Amino acid sequence: MEYGTLGKTELPVSRIGFGAWAIGADWGQVTEADAMATLHAAVDDGVTFFDTADVYGDGRSERLLAQLCRERPSVDIKVATKVGRRLSPHVASGYTAKNMESFVDRSLLNLGTETLDLVQLHCPPTDVYYDAALFAGLDDMVQRGKIRHYGVSVERVEEALKAIEYPGVETVQIVFNILRQRPAELFFREAVKRDIGVIVRVPLASGLLTGKMTAATTFSADDHRTYNRHGEAFDVGETFAGIDFATGLAAVEELRALVRPGTTMAQLALRWILMFDAVSTVIPGGKNPAQVADNVLAADLRALKAKEMAAIGDIYDRFARPQVHHRW
Numbered sequence: 001m002e003y004g005t006l007g008k009t010e011l012p013v014s015r016i017g018f019g020a021w022a023i024g025a026d027w028g029q030v031t032e033a034d035a036m037a038t039l040h041a042a043v044d045d046g047v048t049f050f051d052t053a054d055v056y057g058d059g060r061s062e063r064l065l066a067q068l069c070r071e072r073p074s075v076d077i078k079v080a081t082k083v084g085r086r087l088s089p090h091v092a093s094g095y096t097a098k099n100m101e102s103f104v105d106r107s108l109l110n111l112g113t114e115t116l117d118l119v120q121l122h123c124p125p126t127d128v129y130y131d132a133a134l135f136a137g138l139d140d141m142v143q144r145g146k147i148r149h150y151g152v153s154v155e156r157v158e159e160a161l162k163a164i165e166y167p168g169v170e171t172v173q174i175v176f177n178i179l180r181q182r183p184a185e186l187f188f189r190e191a192v193k194r195d196i197g198v199i200v201r202v203p204l205a206s207g208l209l210t211g212k213m214t215a216a217t218t219f220s221a222d223d224h225r226t227y228n229r230h231g232e233a234f235d236v237g238e239t240f241a242g243i244d245f246a247t248g249l250a251a252v253e254e255l256r257a258l259v260r261p262g263t264t265m266a267q268l269a270l271r272w273i274l275m276f277d278a279v280s281t282v283i284p285g286g287k288n289p290a291q292v293a294d295n296v297l298a299a300d301l302r303a304l305k306a307k308e309m310a311a312i313g314d315i316y317d318r319f320a321r322p323q324v325h326h327r328w
């Protein structure tokens with residue numbers, strides 16, 4: 001495992017982290033025993049950074065992480081959570097400092113701690129990034145010691161660029177993978193300039209970039225890959241990274257030729273992300289210890305060659321760019 005720091009927060013993080021959405025909900029059933037085994041496997045494999053949210057299983061994911069921290073007291077585990085999506089309706093006017101603090105209070109209870117390491121606004125509506133009073137309220141929560149650091153989880157590059165104008169915003173979480181390459185243009189350069197911690201989510205395009213899916217693959221009714229395939233429940237960019245499933249499968253077929261013997265496509269997809277120095281940590285989700293074991297090995301893979309990077313760029317240009325580049 002490689003380690004680094006999360007931008008100017010200076011929190012130490014493993015470059016391969018863990019995304020704890022699937023162990024909360026929305027990805028079919030994951031038993032509590034499987035979830036805990038997966039989390040322990042991640043720690044055993046050197047993962048020290050975990051991403052969650054107050055809405056993942058309505059707090060289940062946070063509570064499982066609290067249990068992990070209790071069961072592994074000797075490991076310096078950092079947990080990033082997110083707030084905002086408990087608002088109903090989920091509208092910009094709900095993003096007040098007071099509402100965010102009430103969500104933070106609930107996350108403090110769920111996570112069994114007195115201070116949260118990192119709180120991220122959970123993909124708020126775009127107008128929220130123009131509300132300076134909200135960010136002042138977050139600064140105030142840092143001052144009072146409820147949260148150590150805060151950042152944003154964004155849908156779009158433009159939201160990220162606006163958010164990092166606030167000096168208190170120390171991290172940005174964004175979708176970045178072989179099928180979603182636009183953050184590597186302007187945003188990564190600006191993030192490096194300001195020493196922003198960059199957390200990369202949906203690195204496997206919801207599992208598509210593991211190469212295990214076919215046109216016949218189906219998902220359970222409670223899996224967002226069934227119920228959000230066209231953005232019915234939330235931003236479609238969170239499901240298969242926003243690319244049409246059939247086109248994604250066609251891109252994956254071409255990627256197969258780039259997977260070196262003895263390695264997996266998931267490792268290729270994650271190693272590609274780690275080629276970008278702006279990335280502080282990448283947080284693949286996982287539902288069992290075998291997936292975690294596969295994913296963490298990406299940190300040990302040799303760097304991709306220029307020829308391999310160019311081939312991946314070409315696959316992006318032909319399959320994904322026309323669908324995604326102008327959208328996020």
Ligand SMILES: NC(=O)c1ccc[n+]([C@@H]2O[C@H](COP(=O)([O-])OP(=O)(O)OC[C@H]3O[C@@H](n4cnc5c(N)ncnc54)[C@H](OP(=O)(O)O)[C@@H]3O)[C@@H](O)[C@H]2O)c1
Nearest residue numbers: 019020021022153201202203204205206207210284285294
């Ligand atoms: N709005 C937001 O802020 C937001 C949105 C999305 C995600 N996130 C965060 O980002 C994290 C990662 O994104 P994600 O979970 O959506 O997508 P992802 O990491 O691209 O895909 C994760 C899924 O792929 C499958 N998988 C993972 N590793 C595998 C392997 N080695 N081999 C085969 N299958 C594998 C698993 O599902 P199956 O086994 O069921 O296929 C797993 O749940 C989330 O957990 C969450 O913490 C945040």
